Structure formats: structure tokens, C-alpha cells
Amino acid sequence: xxxxxPVVAIVDDDPRLLESLEDLLxxxxxxxxxxxxxxxxxxxxxSGLDMLITDIGMPGMDGFELRDLVxxxxxxxxxxxxxxxxxxxxxxxxxxxxxLFCKPFDGQALLAAIGDALRNPKTEPKxxx
Amino acid sequence: xxxxxxxxxxxxxxxxLALTHDLDRSGPGSGRPFATNEPGLIRxxxxxxxxxxxxxxxxxxxxxxxxxGLFITAYVLGCxxxxxxxxxxxxxxxxxxxxxxxxxxLVFASRYSWPWWVLGACVAxxxxxxxxxxxxxxxxxxxxxxxALEAVTGAWLVNQTCKRPVRLETLRDVLAFxxxxxxxxxxxxxxxxxxxxxxxxxxSQSFATAWPLWWIGDATGVLIVAPLALVVxxxxxxxxxxxxxxxMEACVLGLIFLGIAALSLSGYLPFAYxxxxxxxxxxxxxxxxxxAVALTVLALITAVFTISGASQFAGDPESQKxxxxxxxxxxxxxxxxxxxxAAISRQHQAAVLTLRESLEAxxxxxxxxxxxxxxxxxxxxxxxxxxxxxxxxxRMVDFLGLDVTDLDKQGIGRLAAMIAATVHPxxxxxxxxxxxxxxxxxxxxxxxxRLRRADGVYHWMxxxxxxxxxxAGLIVxxxxxxHDIDDQMQAEEALRRSELQLQQMIDAVPVRIWSAVxxxxxxxxxKRYQDHFRAVIANVxxxxxxxxxxxxxxxxxxxxxxEVLRTLLTCFETGGGSAMRFRWREKDGYRWAECRVxxxxxxxxxxxxxxxxxxxxxxxxxxxxxxxxxxxKLAQATQAASLAELSASIAHEVNQPLAAxxxxxxxxxxxxxxxxxxxxxxxxxxxRIIRDAxxxxxxxxxxxxxxKQSTETRTNGALxxxxxxxxxxxxxxxxxRGVRISVDVESDxxxxxxxxxxxxxxxxxxxxxxxxxMDSGADDGVISIxxxxxGDVVQTEVRDRGRGVEFPDRIFEPxxxxxxxxxxxxxxICRSIIESHSGRLWVExxxxxxxxxxxxxxxxxxxxx
Numbered sequence: 003x004x005x006x007x008p009v010v011a012i013v014d015d016d017p018r019l020l021e022s023l024e025d026l027l028x029x030x031x032x033x034x035x036x037x038x039x040x041x042x043x044x045x046x047x048x049s050g051l052d053m054l055i056t057d058i059g060m061p062g063m064d065g066f067e068l069r070d071l072v073x074x075x076x077x078x079x080x081x082x083x084x085x086x087x088x089x090x091x092x093x094x095x096x097x098x099x100x101x102l103f104c105k106p107f108d109g110q111a112l113l114a115a116i117g118d119a120l121r122n123p124k125t126e127p128k129x130x131x
Numbered sequence: 132x133x134x135x136x137x138x139x140x141x142x143x144x145x146x147x148l149a150l151t152h153d154l155d156r157s158g159p160g161s162g163r164p165f166a167t168n169e170p171g172l173i174r175x176x177x178x179x180x181x182x183x184x185x186x187x188x189x190x191x192x193x194x195x196x197x198x199x200g201l202f203i204t205a206y207v208l209g210c211x212x213x214x215x216x217x218x219x220x221x222x223x224x225x226x227x228x229x230x231x232x233x234x235x236x237l238v239f240a241s242r243y244s245w246p247w248w249v250l251g252a253c254v255a256x257x258x259x260x261x262x263x264x265x266x267x268x269x270x271x272x273x274x275x276x277x278x279a280l281e282a283v284t285g286a287w288l289v290n291q292t293c294k295r296p297v298r299l300e301t302l303r304d305v306l307a308f309x310x311x312x313x314x315x316x317x318x319x320x321x322x323x324x325x326x327x328x329x330x331x332x333x334x335s336q337s338f339a340t341a342w343p344l345w346w347i348g349d350a351t352g353v354l355i356v357a358p359l360a361l362v363v364x365x366x367x368x369x370x371x372x373x374x375x376x377x378x379m380e381a382c383v384l385g386l387i388f389l390g391i392a393a394l395s396l397s398g399y400l401p402f403a404y405x406x407x408x409x410x411x412x413x414x415x416x417x418x419x420x421x422x423a424v425a426l427t428v429l430a431l432i433t434a435v436f437t438i439s440g441a442s443q444f445a446g447d448p449e450s451q452k453x454x455x456x457x458x459x460x461x462x463x464x465x466x467x468x469x470x471x472x473a474a475i476s477r478q479h480q481a482a483v484l485t486l487r488e489s490l491e492a493x494x495x496x497x498x499x500x501x502x503x504x505x506x507x508x509x510x511x512x513x514x515x516x517x518x519x520x521x522x523x524x525x526r527m528v529d530f531l532g533l534d535v536t537d538l539d540k541q542g543i544g545r546l547a548a549m550i551a552a553t554v555h556p557x558x559x560x561x562x563x564x565x566x567x568x569x570x571x572x573x574x575x576x577x578x579x580x581r582l583r584r585a586d587g588v589y590h591w592m593x594x595x596x597x598x599x600x601x602x603a604g605l606i607v608x609x610x611x612x613x614h615d616i617d618d619q620m621q622a623e624e625a626l627r628r629s630e631l632q633l634q635q636m637i638d639a640v641p642v643r644i645w646s647a648v649x650x651x652x653x654x655x656x657x658k659r660y661q662d663h664f665r666a667v668i669a670n671v672x673x674x675x676x677x678x679x680x681x682x683x684x685x686x687x688x689x690x691x692x693x694e695v696l697r698t699l700l701t702c703f704e705t706g707g708g709s710a711m712r713f714r715w716r717e718k719d720g721y722r723w724a725e726c727r728v729x730x731x732x733x734x735x736x737x738x739x740x741x742x743x744x745x746x747x748x749x750x751x752x753x754x755x756x757x758x759x760x761x762x763x764k765l766a767q768a769t770q771a772a773s774l775a776e777l778s779a780s781i782a783h784e785v786n787q788p789l790a791a792x793x794x795x796x797x798x799x800x801x802x803x804x805x806x807x808x809x810x811x812x813x814x815x816x817x818x819r820i821i822r823d824a825x826x827x828x829x830x831x832x833x834x835x836x837x838x839k840q841s842t843e844t845r846t847n848g849a850l851x852x853x854x855x856x857x858x859x860x861x862x863x864x865x866x867x868r869g870v871r872i873s874v875d876v877e878s879d880x881x882x883x884x885x886x887x888x889x890x891x892x893x894x895x896x897x898x899x900x901x902x903x904x905m906d907s908g909a910d911d912g913v914i915s916i917x918x919x920x921x922g923d924v925v926q927t928e929v930r931d932r933g934r935g936v937e938f939p940d941r942i943f944e945p946x947x948x949x950x951x952x953x954x955x956x957x958x959x960i961c962r963s964i965i966e967s968h969s970g971r972l973w974v975e976x977x978x979x980x981x982x983x984x985x986x987x988x989x990x991x992x993x994x995x996x
Binding site (some may be wrong): 016018019021022023025026028030031059061084086087088100104105106107108109111113 | 372786787
């Protein structure tokens with residue numbers, strides 16, 4: 003509560019989810035910036051962002067591509083992926099890739115993970131809710 | 132004498148020919164016969180053509196001079212004979228042979244030659260008068276005129292009465308000759324001659340006393356000489372046809388005749404008429420010729436004895452006249468009797484000959500008939516009224532190897548023997564009974580039976596017999612005719628066998644067969660059919676002549692019967708065949724059958740007979756049903772697999788609102804848990820939770836509707852109205868996105884069976900896909916929807932001008948469909964829906980850009996048919 007509030011960007015093609023995530027993050031004291039597509043995020047720019055949460059399945063560029071792109075420009079920026087497709091999550095967790103959340107995700111767990119990632123950006127989140 | 136019969140003159144017809152010939156050649160010319168000798172021609176036209184013709188005819192008919200000379204000589208000799216026989220010398224009244232010679236000659240000669248013979252006779256008589264009679268020339272000429280008149284009259288009458296040539300071989304001819312030539316003709320001679328004697332006072336004869344003597348003399352002369360002369364004329368060139376025995380008989384007869392004549396006429400025998408038996412013998416045995424010769428001989432002997440005075444006809448002058456008459460009467464009666472008997476004998480001989488010839492002819496006929504009977508290619512037999520065989524023709528004898536006489540056995544009759552020996556044992560009793568019945572009643576016999584051939588082989592025979600009755604109606608004979616019909620019977624038997632085989636085959640094949648006449652009435656059902664009837668229809672006999680309707684009602688499944696009846700009636704009406712499937716009622720339920728009906732036509736194309744065959748296909752139908760059910764299960768399984776694939780999409784659809792709800796719930800909880808609680812934000816968040824939960828419920832509801840397994844919702848609908856509804860649903864979104872939607876539906880689109888909601892969803896999904904594809908960059912977005920019928924499907928195309936489809940093969944996989952926002956429907960679901968409508972959904976690339984999603988729906992076939 004001392005310094006400025008962290009800024010979290012959300013990318014999802016479902017406006018209802020964008021809305022609900024924005025509400026959740028704001029209730030936790032974050033600044034939420036919503037984008038309906040990766041393109042919109044990239045146009046807006048990555049500067050000033052502390053965190054990125056993106057959906058995987060989207061028209062055009064999907065979540066993995068966006069993450070890879072963002073990691074090149076901001077390797078320090080923590081990126082969380084969310085998806086409604088459980089089989090995708092299962093697939094990637096088997097490969098040991100972290101930062102994956104299944105819809106519907108546990109709000110507390112997500113906020114805890116965001117908090118961890120912002121406090122210690124070097125470490126990958128390990129939760130699995 | 133060497134007078135040839137035909138040389139005496141030519142026939143009338145020849146004469147007529149000659150006359151015609153001359154008349155035709157009336158003008159002068161060379162080469163005409165006798166022309167130079169004709170006085171008429173020499174003297175010019177002083178005589179008429181007719182006279183000239185007659186003269187020339189007479190001239191041309193002149194007899195040969197040799198014949199004329201012989202005639203004159205014989206005439207003179209005859210006169211000499213008369214003179215020598217004249218009891219009163221100088222009178223010339225006695226038997227007068229020249230009269231016979233004269234008449235016979237004229238009878239035999241052509242009438243046109245008569246003047247020549249008359250001339251010859253005149254010469255001969257005048258010469259004889261000069262030699263013996265010494266009558267004054269006028270008287271002699273007058274007497275000759277009488278003789279000539281007699282000869283001409285007699286010859287003319289005989290020729291008129293008897294048929295030519297005169298042969299005196301019938302009684303009629305002889306009587307005519309006797310009456311006319313010997314009775315009537317001498318009247319002329321006697322009258323003229325007696326008148327001449329009386330006129331000239333020759334020999335102091337009065338007309339009354341001379342006339343009978345003259346008449347009887349001429350008559351006797353005619354009777355004795357004329358037959359001989361005719362015989363000589365007719366047989367001059369004829370060969371002797373007598374056998375040695377006949378010659379012997381002739382010689383013996385001649386000796387006896389001469390002996391008796393000599394003895395009787397010389398007075399050793401008391402009575403001159405004792406000569407009659409040998410005379411008649413000659414007449415009977417040698418006929419006319421014998422009579423003529425015998426009479427001549429008798430006349431000569433009589434003459435000789437009379438001249439020598441040894442005859443009983445000789446005597447003192449008082450009795451001479453009487454004797455003269457007696458002699459002539461004797462000769463006349465003898466001649467008359469001999470000629471009559473000869474004619475009768477001749478007639479008898481002719482009759483005997485005719486009879487013999489008739490007999491011969493009869494025998495020939497009989498032989499011919501017998502050959503005919505033997506040649507008939509059948510057996511001909513004859514029975515007595517009692518039934519005993521009396522005749523078999525040759526063929527029958529050859530066939531049986533025995534004749535009727537072979538049937539004569541001890542103890543049994545011929546008929547019984549014949550039946551036992553020849554008729555097949557199986558037929559023998561019937562044959563015997565039938566024949567006995569016919570014999571008893573006189574009815575015609577007709578029967579077929581087997582007859583044993585000589586080699587022991589039995590042949591089928593068709594036998595008939597009829598009785599022949601006499602005038603009284605009594606049966607005289609039975610005549611029978613018997614044909615070999617073995618080949619025919621064999622053929623009939625073969626035909627029967629073949630028919631039986633065919634029948635057995637028809638009964639054996641596992642189909643039901645019927646046939647009917649064109650009017651439609653059933654006429655034949657094979658055994659399987661009849662068994663079927665008996666099995667299904669209670670007391671089938673009550674249906675004597677079942678009608679088709681009745682049968683169908685009884686035999687066919689009630690649901691199928693009307694259709695079957697309709698099909699059959701259509702066949703009968705149109706003359707076309709048909710095939711149909713229906714269920715027969717069987718003893719234990721219904722069975723499927725296929726029935727085919729075909730007509731048989733004659734050359735004119737008219738239906739002669741209807742044939743139907745019914746084949747049990749129950750097992751095939753049931754197998755097919757089982758297969759169809761298996762296929763349906765497979766389809767369901769396929770659908771289930773497709774659903775499994777789709778579950779991922781469904782999860783996504785549900786998880787999306789769920790995720791929002793969960794996040795909002797946490798946010799709401801935080802807003803309320805803050806110090807102080809941010810009730811305003813919590814309230815907003817709670818409202819969002821409610822909204823999203825409803826949205827999730829909607830999704831679940833839609834999914835439920837999507838996979839509801841019901842075809843009841845499918846209706847026959849026009850695709851155009853479904854498209855219009857879908858367009859309405861996306862119009863607002865399209866306006867927001869700046870996309871124009873054009874719809875092009877061809878007219879006359881057939882109806883399709885569809886679930887309106889599902890197809891609507893497919894359309895909305897495809898349209899939205901298209902609009903989303905055009906979001907990036909394209910400023911003039913157009914979605915073109917086109918509907919057209921292709922074959923038996925209706926094809927709908929949704930075309931966009933977007934970025935196109937990168938992986939058209941994978942686009943329908945669930946993974947690639949996760950980009951929807953509102954409705955949450957993937958292309959996989961679209962495909963699933965279309966396929967559940969028996970349609971197809973695929974994507975094609977557009978040129979230069981964009982994609983076209985195409986789906987087809989089958990035309991509603993039931994509605995179409």
C-alpha cells in the first residue's frame with residue numbers, strides 16, 4: 003500500500019471474462035488493463051506493465067505465441083496463461099511448464115500466484131489450481 | 132372262185148368320198164381318176180354334174196373283172212344245176228341257186244356296184260338260156276328282170292333290216308333273212324317269171340300253177356345258196372380256226388351226214404327227214420358255216436339222187452309234181468331249221484363266251500379286290516355272325532404269324548383261340564366281353580387293345596368292326612378293321628410322362644405358381660399353392676371358384692392386401708407384368724414373399740394366359756431388417772464418437788461463463804470484505820455473477836437442445852425462410868461490424884426435412900465465422916448466401932471475403948473451432964448437425980480471397996414421391 007499499485011494486463015476474447023478478472027484484480031488492489039486480443043495489447047505497448055494474463059485460445063495469435071513474443075521484449079515480465087481447455091493444461095503441465103490456469107480458476111489462488119510473481123519475478127509460479 | 136370279200140366293191144362311205152371328190156373337181160384338170168374314161172366329159176356338158184357323178188361313182192365301183200367273171204361262172208353253173216334238177220325239163224322251175232348267189236352277192240357288195248352285178252347276172256342268165264332253157268329272148272329277158280328285181284329287193288330289204296356286215300349270226304338276222312330274202316323277195320321273181328311263162332305260153336304253164344313252184348324254187352335256192360355264198364365271201368381269206376378235234380368231228384359228222392343222206396334219200400331209210408339230226412348237229416356244233424356247208428351238200432346229194440332217180444323224190448310223172456314240191460319243202464324246211472338252230476347255237480356260244488368273259492372279269496376283280504385288301508395298311512378281318520374268324524388279310528396274317536385255319540383247335544372255338552393266342556392277357560377279358568356284347572346286340576365294335584405280333588411283341592391296336600346285314604336285316608358277316616396305333620400310343624404315353632414330369636417339377640420347386648385366363652379367373656394353382664390354401668383357409672372346399680378378392684383377403688396380410696389387389700387389377704387391365712412384395716398369411720404367422728406376374732401373349736400380342744410366381748423371401752427380408760438395425764446402431768455409435776469429440780468444445784463453452792462467475796464471486800467477496808466494505812462494487816459484481824450464471828444456463832440449454840435425439844422436430848420446410856430467420860438474428864451484429872449480407876435463393880427450391888433451430892444455428896455460426904474472418908482489414912465486407920438445388924440435394928453456400936482458411940482439412944476439428952464468442956458453436960457441431968440431416972458440410976477457398984462454407988441437405992424424397 004506504500005508505493006504505486008502494480009499494473010496487470012489481461013488479454014481474452016471473451017468480454018465477460020475480461021470484466022470479471024478486471025473486477026477481481028481491482029478488488030485486490032491491482033490496476034487492471036483489459037485487451038480483447040493480443041493485437042490490441044501489442045498496439046498499446048508493454049511498458050508500465052508488471053504482469054500479463056492471457057487466454058490461450060484466441061483468433062489470430064494464440065496465448066502461447068503472445069507469451070513467446072512478450073518474453074522476447076520483456077523477459078522479466080511474468081506471464082500467466084488461462085484456458086478453458088483442460089487437456090491443454092494437462093499437456094503442458096506434463097512438460098513442466100508453469101503459469102497455467104484452468105477456467106474456472108480459483109480467484110484466491112490466482113491472486114496469491116500474482117502476488118508471488120510480483121514479489122519474486124525470477125521464480126515461476128508452482129501452483130496448479 | 133377267188134373273190135376277195137372286200138374286192139366285190141367299196142363301201143358306201145368310200146363311195147361318198149369318191150363322189151365328193153369328183154364334185155369338188157368339176158372343172159377340167161389332170162390327175163382326176165377315171166377322167167379320161169368318162170363319157171360325160173368327153174361329150175361336154177350334155178349331162179348334169181349329178182348324173183356324171185353318179186355314173187362316175189358306178190364306174191369307180193366296178194368290181195374286179197375276175198370277181199365278176201367268177202360270179203358269172205357260178206351263176207351259169209347254178210343255172211345248170213337248176214336245169215339238171217328240173218323235174219320237168221325245160222321249165223327251169225326247180226331249186227334256183229342263182230337267186231341265192233345273186234342276193235348274197237348284192238347283200239355283200241356295195242350298192243353302187245350293183246349295176247355291174249346285175250349286168251353280169253344278165254349275161255350269165257342269157258348265156259344259160261342259150262345253153263339249156265331255150266326260152267325266147269324277150270321271155271328270157273323278162274324272167275331275168277324278175278330275178279334281178281328279186282335279188283335287188285331281197286338284198287335291199289336285208290341290208291335295211293340287218294346290221295352290216297350281214298353275218299346271219301343272230302336269230303333276228305336269220306329270221307329277217309328267211310322272211311325277207313327267202314320269203315318276200317321271190318314273190319317278185321315268181322310273179323314276173325310265172326307271168327312271162329303264161330304270157331309266152333312256155334311249157335303250157337299257167338300263172339297259178341307255175342307261181343308256187345317258182346316261188347318255192349327261188350326260196351329254197353336262196354335258203355341254201357345265199358348262206359353258203361355269204362360264208363364263202365366272208366371267210367375267203369380267213370384262216371381255218373378249227374382245232375384237230377374239231378376237224379375230226381367235222382370229218383365224222385361229214386361221213387355220218389353223207390351216209391344218212393345217201394341211205395335216206397336212196398330209200399333205204401324210210402324217211403328223208405331222218406337227215407335232220409346230223410344237219411342240226413352241224414348247225415349246233417359248227418353254227419352258220421356248218422349249216423351252210425351241210426345244206427349245200429344235202430342239196431347236191433338230193434340233186435344227184437333226184438337226177439339219178441334213186442331218190443324218194445323221184446318217181447312216176449304223176450307224182451313228180453308232188454315230189455318236186457315235197458323235195459323243195461324238204462330242202463326249205465331243212466335249210467330253215469338248220470339256219471335257225473345255227474343262229475341259236477351262235478347266240479348260245481356268244482352268250483357262253485360272254486359268260487366266260489364275265490366270269491374272267493369277275494375273277495380279275497376278285498383278285499384285284501383281294502390284292503387291295505392285302506395292300507391296305509391295316510388288318511382286315513371277317514367274322515361269322517357267331518364271331519368265329521373266317522378271314523384275315525395278308526398283313527394281319529403276317530403280323531400275327533398265323534391264319535384263321537391255324538386257330539382250329541380241339542375243344543375251343545376260333546374266336547377263343549384267337550383271343551388266347553393274340554390279345555394281351557390284360558386286355559383279353561375286356562376284348563372278349565366287348566366283342567360278345569357287340570355280337571349279341573349288333574352294335575359296332577370299337578376298342579383299343581394290345582395285339583401280339585409274331586415275334587411276341589405286343590402292339591397297341593385300334594380296332595373297329597361292323598356287321599353286314601342282308602335284306603331281312605340279319606347279320607351275315609362282321610367286317611373288322613384294325614390299325615396299328617402303337618407309335619401313337621407310345622407318343623401319347625411319352626407326352627403323358629413329360630406332362631407328369633413337368634407337373635412334378637412345378638410341384639417340387641419351392642415356389643408357388645398360378646396361372647389364369649385373361650379374364651382374370653384363377654384356373655390353376657400348383658400343389659404348394661393348394662397346400663397353402665388348405666393350411667390357411669378353413670374348409671377351403673367351400674371356395675369352389677374363389678374370386679381373387681376373396682383369396683387375397685384370406686391369404687394376404689391385411690395391410691398389404693389392398694395394394695396387391697390394386698396391382699393385380701392394374702396388370703389385368705393394362706396387360707403389363709409386375710413384381711411386388713407382400714406378406715402371405717401362413718399357418719404360424721406372416722411371411723414375406725415376392726410375387727411376379729407376367730402375361731403370355733400370342734403372335735398378335737393379345738394376352739393368352741397370366742402366370743404368377745410367388746417366392747418366399749421372408750428370411751432375406753428379415754436379414755435385411757437386421758442389417759438395417761445394425762447399420763442404425765453403427766450410425767449411433769459414430770454419432771456418439773462425434774459427441775465425445777465435441778465434449779471438449781462443450782466444456783469450453785460452459786467453462787467460459789463459469790470462469791467469469793468464479794472470478795466475480797471472489798471479487799464480490801473481496802469488495803464486501805474490504806474495510807470499509809465497497810458495497811457499490813460488490814453489488815455490480817453480484818449482478819454480473821447473476822448474468823453470467825444465466826448465460827451458462829443458456830449454454831447448457833442450447834447444448835441440450837442441440838443433441839436432443841428427436842426427429843419429430845424435423846419438418847418439411849423451405850430453406851429460404853430458415854435463412855431469412857438466421858439473417859435477422861445476425862443483422863444487428865453485421866451492421867455493427869459493417870458487413871453486408873446478400874441472400875440469393877433460386878426459385879423452386881424443393882422442400883427439405885430439417886430441424887429449423889439446428890439449421891438456423893449452423894447458418895448463424897457460418898455467417899458469424901465469415902464476419903469475424905473479415906474483421907481484420909476488409910472494409911467492404913460482404914457475406915453472400917446462395918441456395919440452389921443440385922440433383923437430389925439442396926446446396927447452401929456461405930461466402931466471405933475474409934482471410935480464408937489456412938487448414939481446410941482440420942478446420943472442422945474441435946480444436947480449431949474455439950474462437951466463438953456468443954453462441955459458442957463450433958464448426959464441428961455444425962458438421963455434426965448437417966450430417967445428422969444426411970447432408971455434407973465442407974469448405975472451399977475463394978479466389979482471390981475468402982472462404983466458402985458449403986452444406987447440402989437432401990431433398991425430401993417421400994414428399995417428392
